[in-house]
Amino acid sequence: MDKFQAFGKNISSSFSPFAARTQQYVKEQFGQADDKTELPSDYIELEKRVDALKQTHQKLLQVTSQYSNEAYDYPPNIRESFNDLGRTITDKVNLLGKANSPADVQHAFTAPPSAKPQPKTFNHAIARASLAGSQLLNQTHTAGGEDPLATALEKYALAEEEVGEARLAQDAQIQSRFLAGWSTTLNTNLMFATRARRSVENARLNLDATKAKAKTGGARGMNPDDEMLTEDMRAVIEQKEDEFVAQTEEAVGVMKNVLDTPEPLRNLADLIAAQLEYHKKAYEILSELAPVVDGLQVEQEASYRKSRESP
Structure with missing residues (x-):
C-alpha cells in the first residue's frame, strides 16, 4: 500500500507542473491571465535571428x-x-571505330552494358541522341569521305558525356559538403536551440502559474510580492524565478553558439566551389570542341560553295 501511495505521489508530482503550465498557457491564449513575465529584449532578438x-x-x-x-x-x-x-558514349564510339559491317555497328549500340546503366542527366541524354543521329547520318551517307555533320555530332556526343560526368561530380561534392552540413545544422544545432527555447517557455509558464496560484490563495487583489504571502509561497516563487533565469541564460548561450558558428558559411562556400568547378570544366570541354566543329562547318561551307560554282 505504501509503495502504491508513493507511486501515486510521483505521478502527481510529475503531472502537476505540466497541468499548471497547460492551464496557464490556455489562460494566456484567451486573455484571462493577469500578468505575464516578459522575456528580455536581447533574448527576443536572438529568437528572431535563430528563426x-x-x-x-x-x-x-x-x-x-x-x-x-x-x-x-x-x-x-x-x-x-x-x-x-x-x-557509355566512349564505349560505343570505340566499338564503332572497330566496326567493319552494319552488323558491327548494330552490335556497338546493343552490346550488353559493361557496368551500371548510364546516368539519366540532360547532358548524357544529349550525348546519346547525338551519337544515334551521327550513326543514322553515316548509314545513309553515300558520298565519298565522312559526313561532316555526323562527325561533329559524334564529337559533340563525347563532349556532352564529359560535361554530364562533371555535373555528377559536382552533385556528389554538393551532397557531401553542403547538403550534409546544412542538414546537420537544421536537424541538430537549430534543434538544440528549439529545445532550449521550449525549456525557457516552460519555466516562464511555471513561474506565472505559481504566481497566479499564490495570488488567488491570498486576499482578493493581492500581488504575489505582497507582505502577506507566506514564506513557503515566497520560497516557491523564488525557486521558479531562479529556474526561469537559469533556463534563459542557457538558451541564450545555445542560440549564440548556433548563430556564431561559421559552419553554414563554410558549407555555402563549398557549394559555390563545386558549382564553379563544374562550370569551369564544362567551359573547358566545350571551348575545346567549338573550334573543331567550326572548322568542320567552314570546310563544308567551302565545299558547298565550290559545288555550286562548278558548271
Missing part, C-alpha cells in the same frame, strides 16, 4: 536537395530503351 536562420536553411535545402536526384534535369518527354542506356 531567420532556420527558415533560410529550410528554404535553400528545399531547392538544393534536388542535387541528390540524379535525374533532376533529365527531359521527362523522352523515352530511352535499355540498349540506349547500356554503354
